[in-house]
Amino acid sequence: MGDDASSPPLLAALDGAVLLLTLNRPETLNSLTSEMLVALDRALEEDAAEQAVRAVVITGSGRGFCSGQDLTELPGQAGDVDVRARLASDYLPVIQAISTLEKPVIAAVNGVAAGAGLSLALACDLRVAAETATLVQAFVRIGLVPDAGATYFLPRLVGLGRAVELSLLGDTVPAAEALRIGLVNQVVPDAQLLAAARELAGRLAAGPRSLGLTKRLFRQSLGSTLAAQFDREADAQAEAVATEDFLEGLAAFSEKRSPRFRGR
Numbered sequence: 300m301g302d303d304a305s306s307p308p309l310l311a312a313l314d315g316a317v318l319l320l321t322l323n324r325p326e327t328l329n330s331l332t333s334e335m336l337v338a339l340d341r342a343l344e345e346d347a348a349e350q351a352v353r354a355v356v357i358t359g360s361g362r363g364f365c366s367g368q369d370l371t372e373l374p375g376q377a378g379d380v381d382v383r384a385r386l387a388s389d390y391l392p393v394i395q396a397i398s399t400l401e402k403p404v405i406a407a408v409n410g411v412a413a414g415a416g417l418s419l420a421l422a423c424d425l426r427v428a429a430e431t432a433t434l435v436q437a438f439v440r441i442g443l444v445p446d447a448g449a450t451y452f453l454p455r456l457v458g459l460g461r462a463v464e465l466s467l468l469g470d471t472v473p474a475a476e477a478l479r480i481g482l483v484n485q486v487v488p489d490a491q492l493l494a495a496a497r498e499l500a501g502r503l504a505a506g507p508r509s510l511g512l513t514k515r516l517f518r519q520s521l522g523s524t525l526a527a528q529f530d531r532e533a534d535a536q537a538e539a540v541a542t543e544d545f546l547e548g549l550a551a552f553s554e555k556r557s558p559r560f561r562g563r
Contacts, residue, residue, distance in 0.1 A: 308335035310360070311342050316353040316504035316562075317497060318346055325361025330369035331415055336389040343396035353504035353562045355400070356496045357423060358407035367414025367437060390415065390447040397422045398518055401511030403503040407496035408474075408483065413437040418447035421456065424514060426483040427499060428474040429492040434482055439469040455521060457481050507544035507560040509535075 310321040320342050322329035329335075339357075347355050359365055373380050397404050397419075406412075406423040414437040420426050428434075436453070438445050445453070445466050454462035457480050465472065477483045487495040503510060512535040520528050539545055543563045551558035 309338040311346055317500040318352045318355045320357045322359040322365055327369060328363030328366035328411055329359040330366045332369045332372050333389050336393055340392040340396055343400060347400055354402055354500040355404045356407050356500050358409055363410035364408045364412040365416025365419055366411055367416045386446060394422045394448045401515055405496055405500050407492055408432045409492050415447040418449040421452035422448055427485045427496045428477060428483040429489040430474055430486055431489055432474045433471050434477050435471045436466045436469055508542045508562050509539045512539055
């Protein structure tokens, strides 16, 4: 039971080269607390940085991915919360850790992803959703604005017009519609979600070191000029050419076989 004092708010398990991180407060649909966010940041900064880890999957226990901020953790009176400090100390490190980790991060959305829970999924590189999953920009429902990076990632995934629509109306988006508008990358039957996410993560984990460099380039491109990005591509390519994986790729091409990349 996720809210039991003996149960950690985050579970971490290594499956081959894939690190599975599970938000573990199922009784609250994995609503986010400071303790959970600190644990998630530590796992992303430390566990995911281990050389044995080559891809990460984030999911939720029970019937939800993440329902957003645990509102019971906040003071009862409006204005009593230092919002800037909380976002900076709790949320920003997690979102930045996902963005800067030079390994693929997949969100396996197993139920509702709402508010800051949706922001967490948006920050990941890819999103796989269960057929019954729902995604909602819930902030407007309680008189707040989207945060935790939502206004940065959402318009880049679905376009400005759609992002504004979802945020102003706060409508619930079923998985099939989320796939149609580009909010998620794949929808699978509920019972197959973790298997599908692990399979996708396994494919990425078997990829070359250049996957991390590619992720870096696309993140940098969001606020870049063509000339600056051309230079960044050249720098990243110089890094890629110097990797063991590039030599393996060349050898495999020459020998007409599949490459065996090691992420180095």
